[in-house]
Amino acid sequence: MSDKPKVAFFDFACCEGCQLQVANLEEDIIKLLDLVDLVEFREVMTGSTSETYDIAFIEGSITRKSDEKRLKDIRERSKLLVAYGQCAVNGGINRLKNIWHSMDDVKKCVYGDDSYMPHLDTYPTKGVDEVVKVDLYIPGCPINRDEFLRMVKELSLGKIPRLPNHPVCVECKLKENICLFDKGVICLGPLARAGCGAICPSNGSPCEACRGTVDNPNKNAMHEILDKYNYTVEEIKRTINLFGVNPEVKK
């Protein structure tokens, strides 16, 4: 028996892109395996395994009744539960469907005639913490590999890992990028939580806040600016809401 923490990875409704980020750690994955004891990387068994875990990493959002049961079972068997990837953190891109008025319309739009098949049953998307207690969040769509490694290292050292609480603009400035607003492009960088190295603006695309926002985003100020760019209230909300950020402001 080793004294390394027993670690397992599980996925729910998602594209598995975050898993891929972990799998793509290349040589670091070998070093990572010196730190942790990987007991499960892909849920092949049903929820009936009796294995217990020190850390369970949960990817994906919760979209069905049966997901809840499986998730609660994992929670019961895990000392620490980590929601990794924006789908798990707050529902992520999957949460877009919640804007629709009825789930039947959503299903019809996506699956057409097959929408009533029982395995396609779905309810409004939930983040993991809407079903069970989450101990740690690793945001991003997909997650940032370096941040993932930092979190695992800090957990191994018994530290409480923290997320940066400053906007993406900080990392964008450090890279000496030309601000997209200078080119008339709307960017959510001033609201978005840093940690990705401002990868999108550094490559010419606006930030869409895929890591959620800082703790206290100044949404009022963003509404003012989008208003200056002649955005309607609906357009403003849609821009802010892509990755499940609540676009409402305090009056």
Place this chain on the structure above:
Amino acid sequence: MELLKISKKNFLSFVDKKMSEKKSRIVGVIQKGSHFVFDDLQSSKDLRLDYDVTILPPKKYFQPQKEVMLKFAPKNVESYVAVNSYDPITIFGIHYYDLAAIYLMDRAFSDGDGDEHYIKKRENSLLIGSYPQKHFKQRFSRSVVKDQYYKVADLMLVDMGDEYVIEVVSEKGKNYLKGSQLKKNTYSLKQVEEAKTHIKDDQKLPVTVDIASEFLTRNYYHSVWKYFGDKCFSCGSCVFVCPTCYCFDVCEEIDLTLAAGQRIKVWDGCMLENFAVVADGHNFRRDRADRFKHRTFRKVKYLPDRYRYFGCVGCGRCADACTADIAGPNKVFKYILEKQ
């Protein structure tokens, strides 16, 4: 001060020669898309002394965004080794206001015991300054900078059209020029002065520097702080691009084996929400308005009180970088004056 002159063509050959000698890292202003940045020069042809402003000031060479201070093995006191790297560097084309800012930085980092990491880098640097040749809509340096830039520059280039007049400010600068095609200056002092100042600023500080501190103190409880605070994203752009902002955080990084680590310095700034968080999570500048006020007071009162010179050199970078369009210290004065 000795004045010499050199043709632009010979000046560029001089830069190329310095590059081929490889005695120091050679940095200058180059174009980046529609903007300009300080970067390593590949050829004198890339040097753009006609720039308006650079995105970041040259402070990044003396106070790097991330700098290793020491290396260690966890839980082993014996293992700690200090790290400091300061290879010689020569920087071409620093505008006079950025030099004035370096003067303030020098003062701050040599206060008390001094900061070896900064001081050593500065000792191994040679600074070749210049005067703006292009308008920049946010600049107001003329109303806040006196001649403190001469305290740090080694040489200053004055653009005379086909030639540069070189103001030889330091002994080190004079030695650097050895072997170049220099001539005696033939321009009158008036012509040189005109060439140094012919580009006028588009902005100005609405009050004189002498009364600015007292003026602001009188308005400590003015509504301006909340008005601008409400619009502020706390994004920190204004402090990161500022040549007189030097704040940093110190943290530790451990490698994946957990057997080796390093202590690093990284840029930080008072406009960020977590900057003033202390033990137990208490934040002594929790409100945006307080942070906005602190930054302005630091430029206009705290630094001048301590170092005699105004803490803002009027480069206009903060105003340019601020998405909310509120960061220029001159704007605060303007707002207060309008509301009186």
